[in-house]
Amino acid sequence: MIGSIVWLIDVGALLAFNDWSDIYLLGARNIFDSLEYVTTNILLSLGGFGISVFAVWVVAKQNNTSKVLGISDSKYSIWRISADIIDWYGLG
Secondary structure, eight states: OHHHHHHHHHHHHHHTTTTTTTOEEETTEEHHHHHHHIIIIIIHHHHHHHHHHIIIIIGGGSTTHHHHHTOOHHHHHHHHHHHHHHHHHHHO
16 A cells, blocks of 8 residues: 555656646645655654654663763763753754
């Protein structure tokens, strides 16, 4: 099912260079440009934010995280506080 959906999206992106070059989805962007815009500006940012949240809220909950990372407890505390602030700033 998912493979069929991906295939349809790919065929749309392929046809955006030829027969469907006059079809616009997001403003003045054709299908390929719309896919590129969504991937670059939205999904890439969400992925980075998700990794940051995972690193701060899931991995950092372990007791031995500073030892695994190989840093001192004071540097780990600074990293944890700054990552928390950056994550909350990213949410707002």
